[in-house]
Amino acid sequence: MEHIRLATRESALALWQTEHVAARLREAHPGLEVELVPMTTRGDQVLDQPLAEIGGKGLFLKELEVAMLEGRADAAVHSLKDVPMELEGPFELAAVLERADPFDAFVSNRFAALEELPFGARVGTSSLRRQALLRAHRPDLALLDLRGNVNTRLAKLDAGDYDAIVLACAGLERLGLGARIRERLQAPRFIPAAAQGAVAVEIRAGDEATRALFAPLDHEATRLCTRAERAMTRLLGGSCRVPIAAYATISKDRISLEGLVGDAKSGQTVRGYASGPLSEPEKLGEQVADMLVARGADALLP
Numbered sequence: 001m002e003h004i005r006l007a008t009r010e011s012a013l014a015l016w017q018t019e020h021v022a023a024r025l026r027e028a029h030p031g032l033e034v035e036l037v038p039m040t041t042r043g044d045q046v047l048d049q050p051l052a053e054i055g056g057k058g059l060f061l062k063e064l065e066v067a068m069l070e071g072r073a074d075a076a077v078h079s080l081k082d083v084p085m086e087l088e089g090p091f092e093l094a095a096v097l098e099r100a101d102p103f104d105a106f107v108s109n110r111f112a113a114l115e116e117l118p119f120g121a122r123v124g125t126s127s128l129r130r131q132a133l134l135r136a137h138r139p140d141l142a143l144l145d146l147r148g149n150v151n152t153r154l155a156k157l158d159a160g161d162y163d164a165i166v167l168a169c170a171g172l173e174r175l176g177l178g179a180r181i182r183e184r185l186q187a188p189r190f191i192p193a194a195a196q197g198a199v200a201v202e203i204r205a206g207d208e209a210t211r212a213l214f215a216p217l218d219h220e221a222t223r224l225c226t227r228a229e230r231a232m233t234r235l236l237g238g239s240c241r242v243p244i245a246a247y248a249t250i251s252k253d254r255i256s257l258e259g260l261v262g263d264a265k266s267g268q269t270v271r272g273y274a275s276g277p278l279s280e281p282e283k284l285g286e287q288v289a290d291m292l293v294a295r296g297a298d299a300l301l302p
C-alpha cells in the first residue's frame with residue numbers, strides 16, 4: 001500500500017488526533033502517502049440537545065464508517081471514549097495509541113479548584129458521569145448543560161454562562177490549551193470515562209493490509225487497560241445515558257481497575273476495585289462489574 005485515506009471528524013480536536021496518527025504512520029512507513037478525509041457527524045450537528053437524549057450509539061462514528069464501506073476512506077480515527085463498547089457492523093480496531101492524561105479538568109476564570117467554588121456555583125457539563133461525580137462531592141452546585149466542541153465550551157465559560165466547566169485534560173492539552181486547566185480531577189476521587197484520553201483507529205474487519213500498517217502505532221498497556229475499562233462498562237449496559245466510570249492502570253505484571261456507577265440527580269455512587277493478571281483484562285472488567293452490581297449499582301442503572 002502506498003496511499004492511505006483517514007476519515008476524521010472536522011472538529012479541531014479530531015483533526016489534531018488524526019494529524020497525530022498521520023504523522024506516526026509516515027514515521028513508521030517512510031514514503032507512505034497519508035491523506036485526511038474530514039466529515040461531519042450527527043453528533044457534531046445536533047448541538048441543541050444533551051447527548052444523553054439524542055441517544056443512538058456511535059453518534060460520532062456512523063458517517064466515518066459509511067465512508068469506509070463506500071471505499072472513500074481506509075480507516076477512521078476516533079477518541080476511543082466515543083466508540084461504542086461493542087462495534088456494530090463489519091469493523092474492528094486496528095490500533096489503540098498511547099493514552100494521554102486520562103483525567104478531567106476543572107476550568108474556571110475565577111476559581112482555582114472545585115473546592116473553592118462558592119455555594120450554589122454554576123458548573124457546566126453535559127456528561128452524566130461528570131454530573132454524578134460533581135454532585136457526590138458538591139451537592140450544592142447548580143449543574144448546567146454544556147454541549148459543543150472544546151473551543152465552543154470554553155467560549156461559553158468566557159462569556160460568563162458558567163462559573164466553571166469540566167472537560168477532558170487530553171482534549172485541552174492536544175489543542176494547546178493546557179494552561180486553562182486549573183485543577184486535575186484525579187482518580188480515585190474523580191474516575192474518568194472508559195478509555196478517556198486514548199485515540200483509536202477503526203478499519204474494515206479483516207482488512208489485513210491496513211491492519212498491518214497500523215500495528216506499529218498500537219500501545220499494549222493502553223490497549224490492555226482500555227479493554228478492561230470497556231468490558232466493565234459494556235457489562236453494565238454502558239452508554240452516554242448512564243454515569244459509569246472506569247479507570248485501569250498497570251503496575252509490573254498486574255492490572256488494576258477502579259469502577260463507579262453513579263446517579264446524576266442524587267450524586268449517589270457505588271464503587272468497586274479489583275486487580276488481576278495482564279492476560280485477562282475482560283475478566284477483570286467482569287469482576288468489577290459484578291462487584292458494582294452486588295453493591296447496589298443496578299438500582300442506579302436504567
Ligand SMILES: NCc1[nH]cc(CCC(=O)O)c1CC(=O)O
Nearest residue numbers: 079081167168170171196197198
Ligand atoms: N465526548 C467528547 C470527547 N471525546 C473525547 C474527548 C477528549 C479527548 C479524549 O478523551 O481522548 C472529548 C471532549 C471532552 O470530554 O471534554
